[in-house]
Amino acid sequence: MSEKQALLSVENVETYYGNIRALSGVTVHADPGEIVALIGANGAGKSTLMMTIFGMPRARTGRIVFDGKDITQLPTHEIARLRIAQSPEGRRIFPRMTVQENLQMGASLDKLEFFDEDSRMVFDLFPRLKERINQRGGTLSGGEQQMLAIGRALMARPRLLLLDEPSLGLAPLIIKHIFEAIKELNKNTGLTVFLVEQNAFGALKLADRGYVMVNGIVTMSGSSADLLANPEVRAAYLEGGRH
């Protein structure tokens, strides 16, 4: 592990829900400009790790370091201020705000300074959102809400983008589109992406490296190509469907 370089490093983190241990001794990292995928079955703790990075729930033991700064005990809004953005699982947009207002919320860190520029980028990526710009978030279809959640995260001009199942509920063409866009952003702006996906095939194809999580423990890690070729991974997560 090239620790001194890592943009995000999660060291030995344990997270609990009440008395239930959801993460045990999780150590992962993401170097600047990397796309890292975290795959694993449902209930393995992938989303919990995403949430823990944001301090909700807080890690009970271990350390989370972002760009050399220990953020383990930092309040969530201050973590967001460090330009870590998250597109949470399950479309947590602001349902009573319009599409535009939702995007403005994402851009609030810069006081909307780059709003026009960034919203154009988001609309290029998701033309559908532009058509719905004055519609309330809650009245969008499920997939459109997912697009909005990703768009809102991008509006924050993040240095680290956490994507929790970005492909959930989206049409195949849009998924392809999103994955291409992530790659593009990563290539052009050096954006670091940490990605949780059920769609393991797509995620590993996109990512540079990957981690496999089982029951709150990281059991495997390696380059995406290695994981894609690994028979165990294939059997557990890839078999039965190419997305």
Add this chain to the structure above:
Amino acid sequence: MVSEVHNNPAAILRVERLSMKFGGLIAINDLNFEAKRGAITALIGPNGAGKTTVFNCITGFYKPTEGMLTMTRQNGEEYLLERMADFVITKKAKVARTFQNIRLFSGLTVLENLLVAQHNPLMLSSGFTVLGLLGFPTYKKAAADAIEKARFWLEKINLVDRADDPAGDLPYGAQRRLEIARAMCTDPELLCLDEPAAGLNARESAELNKLLLDIRDETGTSILLIEHDMSVVMEISDHVVVLEYGTKISDGTPESVKNDPKVIAAYLGVEDEEVVELIEQAEAAGVDDITAAVDLLSTEALHEIEEAHPEMAPTALIPATGTPKAKRARTAVAGAPAAKTAPGKSRGAPTPARTPVKPTGATKAGVISNALPEPRGGKADKLILIQGIGPVNERKLNEHGIFHFDQIAAWKKADIIAAEIYLDFDGRIAREDWIGQAKRLAREGRTPAPRKTGGAK
């Protein structure tokens, strides 16, 4: 409609002229389709096409603006769903549904969730609580039956072990299965599933396929399915209906829908791997018209193929169009010394060299203003150095008289539109900033070694 029907050819659900408007927004526009009895009918389409709205109309969550929804039960009774309240639809018309965002009673246990679904028969047998309180045997039997049925479905979905855990504590995939089981506990004749495979991994989706096929084959329940996971839709559906912007664009067997160009364009897109297969097939068969297939490839995929099979580089596969200029352009790609861009000319304000040349011959509407009859000095620039332009597009551009970076750099809005029309790109030129890239490359004059080479020729 070409769909295989299992037992009864009659349609269980007929959707006729269905329209749903929200204020000025038309979510569904004059939609007609049928769901066959005992079959799995899939409803697919881009996000926001109105799929969930169709479900909401069928299950009484919305009253449709127009149209008729006829549900025909096995015993021949017909119900007009658009006239019924939602709870009556479940009770009398026997339609059950699940939701895109899981809506279980997360505080109740798994078993209790399944018992709530059997509320109607339990209430009846308990004489609306009174007999139940008095401990009448009818109620005891009904309660035992309800638990038995719940147990049956828990076994089906592999959750017997967790019957007494709160439903909210189950992992996502298990919650999805529980939702289906809960819907099945109402003994539906039509089961409407809204994205049951969302958030499931490949193995879990395969298990879901099995569960749904079991439901269809063992209970005879007809299934209406909204799903984006093609490994589910194409495997288990008997019939697929495709929506876009609230209207039907395709309808038929999974095979026919999968190959429908309209569906591919609107929804499926094309897998790079599939295109590669196409090319290989075409090559094996000696067919030379594979331009269309190559066009579909992303530049990245082209690059991959080139690395993997230098001997069958796609550029080499592109059929020669016979125009000498295109050939020349390709020679430049194939590793000839870097083309001279004449940096002096391309810098600064328009120079005579860049003045538009009137296109001769068949002038199409929307021809690019600064097209040249042939490359200056007989050598074209390597347009593929611009990200987003692959060999195929380069050839097309050459055919349209675009050979140099500075030509692209000088494009006006109308030119971009014209180029997008014949490249069949929508907004990509702007998104990938071809103009900016071209300007930079034109400025650099001498181009660095090309990333993409045409392979040995």
